[in-house]
Amino acid sequence: MPSKGQNTRTIKVDYLARVEGEGALHIKIKEGAVAGMQLQIWEPPRFFEAFLRGRYFTEAPDITARICGICPVAYQMSSVHALEDALGVQVDGPLRALRRLIYCGEWIESHALHLFMLHAPDFLGYDDSLRMARDHPELVKMGLQLKKVGNQLVALVGGREIHPINVRVGGFYRVPTKAELAPLAERLKWARDAAVKTVAWVGGFTFPDHEMDYEFVALRHPDEYPFNAGRLVSNRGLDLEVRDYEEHFQEEHIPYTHALHSVLQGRGAYFVGPLARYNLNFDRLPPLAQEAARQAGLGPVCSNPFQSIIVRAVEILHAVDEALRLIESYEMPDAPAVKLEVRAGAGCGCTEAPRGILYHRYRLDEAGLIQEAKIVPPTSQNQKSIEEDLRRFVTGHLDLPQDQLTWQCEQMIRNYDPCISCATHFLKLKLEGE
Amino acid sequence: MNKNGETLIIGIGNIFRGDDLAGLAAARLLREGQLPGVKVLEFDGDMTGLLDAWEGAAKVIVIDAVTSKSPAGTIFRFDAHEQPLPQKMFATCCSCHAFGVAQQIEIARSLKQLPPCLIVYGIEGQDFTLGSKLSPEVEQALPRLVEQVQQELN
Numbered sequence: 001m002p003s004k005g006q007n008t009r010t011i012k013v014d015y016l017a018r019v020e021g022e023g024a025l026h027i028k029i030k031e032g033a034v035a036g037m038q039l040q041i042w043e044p045p046r047f048f049e050a051f052l053r054g055r056y057f058t059e060a061p062d063i064t065a066r067i068c069g070i071c072p073v074a075y076q077m078s079s080v081h082a083l084e085d086a087l088g089v090q091v092d093g094p095l096r097a098l099r100r101l102i103y104c105g106e107w108i109e110s111h112a113l114h115l116f117m118l119h120a121p122d123f124l125g126y127d128d129s130l131r132m133a134r135d136h137p138e139l140v141k142m143g144l145q146l147k148k149v150g151n152q153l154v155a156l157v158g159g160r161e162i163h164p165i166n167v168r169v170g171g172f173y174r175v176p177t178k179a180e181l182a183p184l185a186e187r188l189k190w191a192r193d194a195a196v197k198t199v200a201w202v203g204g205f206t207f208p209d210h211e212m213d214y215e216f217v218a219l220r221h222p223d224e225y226p227f228n229a230g231r232l233v234s235n236r237g238l239d240l241e242v243r244d245y246e247e248h249f250q251e252e253h254i255p256y257t258h259a260l261h262s263v264l265q266g267r268g269a270y271f272v273g274p275l276a277r278y279n280l281n282f283d284r285l286p287p288l289a290q291e292a293a294r295q296a297g298l299g300p301v302c303s304n305p306f307q308s309i310i311v312r313a314v315e316i317l318h319a320v321d322e323a324l325r326l327i328e329s330y331e332m333p334d335a336p337a338v339k340l341e342v343r344a345g346a347g348c349g350c351t352e353a354p355r356g357i358l359y360h361r362y363r364l365d366e367a368g369l370i371q372e373a374k375i376v377p378p379t380s381q382n383q384k385s386i387e388e389d390l391r392r393f394v395t396g397h398l399d400l401p402q403d404q405l406t407w408q409c410e411q412m413i414r415n416y417d418p419c420i421s422c423a424t425h426f427l428k429l430k431l432e433g434e
Numbered sequence: 435m436n437k438n439g440e441t442l443i444i445g446i447g448n449i450f451r452g453d454d455l456a457g458l459a460a461a462r463l464l465r466e467g468q469l470p471g472v473k474v475l476e477f478d479g480d481m482t483g484l485l486d487a488w489e490g491a492a493k494v495i496v497i498d499a500v501t502s503k504s505p506a507g508t509i510f511r512f513d514a515h516e517q518p519l520p521q522k523m524f525a526t527c528c529s530c531h532a533f534g535v536a537q538q539i540e541i542a543r544s545l546k547q548l549p550p551c552l553i554v555y556g557i558e559g560q561d562f563t564l565g566s567k568l569s570p571e572v573e574q575a576l577p578r579l580v581e582q583v584q585q586e587l588n
Binding site: 069113117128129130133134137140141144147148151161162 | 537544546
């Protein structure tokens with residue numbers, strides 16, 4: 001329960017709703033300043049790296065997909081790219097296009113779920129999407145329909161909606177025909193209109209003032225808004241090949257959380273996800289998405305994480321538009337996958353999960369058995385930024401009534417759409433003074 | 435899409451979380467019974483798919499594990515058209531998607547997308563530890579639950 005002493009302040013929330021997974025937040029306020037900040041994540045996805053040891057390399061996409069029910073495609077994509085890197089294989093043409101297509105589906109479903117069901121209630125003053133649905137049934141229906149289009153894309157290319165089973169190192173087990181993809185184009189045309197409306201709708205929300213000088217990190221590709229490929233860049237001059245990731249990014253063990261904290265060596269916290277992608281790749285968005293963003297009041301750079309809801313809407317629009325383009329230009333490949341020759345080696349891959357860059361590295365022996373695996377999910381990379389955001393926000397808003405401060409702390413966390421089931425599962429928020 | 439007039443049984447749960455498996459286990463037993471004209475579905479995650487799953491069905495029976503501090507294995511029955519579902523009982527403790535079945539059913543009510551007949555069975559669980567099995571009390575209660583659902587269909 002909230003309480004207030006002469007020099008101390010205690011804010012405690014036992015359950016933070018509308019996030020993916022289980023964790024806790026503990027903030028201590030002493031003498032009018034934040035004395036402690038712990039985003040605690042309990043579930044241990046790190047065990048996956050150990051599960052993978054001794055497994056044949058072809059199993060990695062399906063094993064790692066199980067890390068998350070919201071973004072399994074991201075795990076499949078990062079793992080296949082890393083393993084293809086280890087085996088010296090490049091996947092191009094229609095197979096590459098299909099990978100982008102399934103990723104479009106995942107972005108659409110993940111972003112639509114977060115935007116409509118988890119995040120929008122914050123800006124409309126509802127405790128949850130259930131109360132929002134009573135007053136705005138048409139908007140919630142539109143959100144669920146948009147999500148469904150994403151699910152249908154993933155199901156068609158991936159074999160099923162959650163934890164798809166059709167992705168493999170080298171390509172797919174089966175590729176769709178043009179005729180199978182065609183009906184989806186009709187649904188996507190509806191979704192494109194719905195996404196335009198969504199950008200305009202969320203652009204009209206009122207956003208708290210909160211701009212910070214973040215280091216944004218995302219992939220950047222010469223021609224595309226990034227899904228599967230590109231260099232790792234930041235707004236502070238970082239420009240790396242994915243293979244150099246571990247020379248610059250470091251994971252730290254923190255006593256209070258099961259998820260490792262990622263930091264940029266010598267620089268500290270960084271920010272991954274839709275806001276980072278948008279800020280570093282605005283010029284790679286299609287004109288339709290750029291125009292929608294401008295109409296919604298966003299310039300090419302946005303440093304207010306509360307406005308990430310607009311960026312997610314813009315990314316839904318991009319993903320829908322890109323999926324339509326990919327379906328229209330699709331030609332069935334001769335084979336569903338490229339041929340692989342097993343050899344010893346190491347490789348890494350980094351792709352843009354809905355919540356930001358997801359890095360995988362594998363080392364294989366000559367029989368193709370995984371000797372070592374490393375997985376760095378986006379939420380563990382954002383943890384430090386979330387904590388720093390909260391520290392800054394709480395420090396600057398100690399005058400707010402207790403309930404409002406707590407509410408805005410929760411909103412601050414939801415700005416990141418943290419997938420705690422990836423980094424781990426369940427968020428409890430506890431703020432306390434001494 | 436379901437055929438008009440079809441009856442649907444939806445079991446909900448996570449096979450890796452102890453008694454959370456109960457809804458799925460009941461659905462599987464009902465499927466083994468090969469009830470004519472009844473389709474059995476299993477849900478282990480994304481509850482937003484419920485609305486699509488029951489589109490067109492005339493009668494839907496949902497089975498899920500619940501927590502209400504009652505003895506393990508206690509069976510609850512709710513007619514969704516008669517009362518809102520108790521949210522706390524169907525809490526999202528085992529859902530990483532921030533939505534429990536009760537919340538999704540209430541959203542469906544707001545969107546006027548409830549099936550014409552929606553009965554929800556809850557079975558009290560006691561152990562939801564990752565990697566655990568069904569507790570004996572829940573396992574013993576399953577045949578009773580299955581029988582009740584079968585009677586419901588008649």
